[in-house]
Amino acid sequence: GAVVSQHPSWVICKSGTSVKIECRSLDFQATTMFWYRQFPKQSLMLMATSNEGSKATYEQGVEKDKFLINHASLTLSTLTVTSAHPEDSSFYICSARGPLAGEVPDTQYFGPGTRLTVL
Amino acid sequence: RKEVEQDPGPFNVPEGATVAFNCTYSNSASQSFFWYRQDCRKEPKLLMSVYSSGNEDGRFTAQLNRASQYISLLIRDSKLSDSATYLCVVFYSGGYQKVTFGTGTKLQVIP
Numbered sequence: 001g002a003v004v005s006q007h008p009s010w011v012i013c014k015s016g017t018s019v020k021i022e023c024r025s026l027d028f029q030a031t032t033m034f035w036y037r038q039f040p041k042q043s044l045m046l047m048a049t050s051n052e053g054s055k056a057t058y059e060q061g062v063e064k065d066k067f068l069i070n071h072a073s074l075t076l077s078t079l080t081v082t083s084a085h086p087e088d089s090s091f092y093i094c095s096a097r098g099p100l101a102g103e104v105p106d107t108q109y110f111g112p113g114t115r116l117t118v119l
Numbered sequence: 120r121k122e123v124e125q126d127p128g129p130f131n132v133p134e135g136a137t138v139a140f141n142c143t144y145s146n147s148a149s150q151s152f153f154w155y156r157q158d159c160r161k162e163p164k165l166l167m168s169v170y171s172s173g174n175e176d177g178r179f180t181a182q183l184n185r186a187s188q189y190i191s192l193l194i195r196d197s198k199l200s201d202s203a204t205y206l207c208v209v210f211y212s213g214g215y216q217k218v219t220f221g222t223g224t225k226l227q228v229i230p
Contacts, residue, residue: 106151
């Protein structure tokens, strides 16, 4: 159990376009989803925390108008990178948190990531 | 001081060796602790949660020391497949939720 999918797995787009990334929990309901960004050879950086049905909480330095997060259901969260620029090129990873029976609270399950390249 | 600190390594060890990683955290109110492994260009995968009493899963043993605010991961009988970056993750869920990843420790197991 505890499978999280992301779509698309990779995307190349022109500067100025918007890109939407979907994150789905396939076999459990995720009360909370997290969005991360990882640049090459760096650690994951939390961008925002998203609770179903409420506004996302953004980390300091992350522009909420640029990175739009929607968590409309317990199995789906979306991240839209608006007016993407080359500096937004990165590996975007979502994670979902249960509860899942028998798991330690706060355990996160990660999607496979989306590699975004902005030309 | 970083919220979560790890020795970045790399740790280069021969097959069969025992290797230990430490991770320190600064928020004494942190509540949940995890070790994840991340292979190159892949997403992190949960390795194990860390309990106060310590826990073991096969060749892997995790320990938590709340007084000193560090967690550790011990890998016995290293395999080539253990080569990866090991991420320490600390979760705080008091009045707000906060999850912090360490920068990771790179392990290379050598034949």
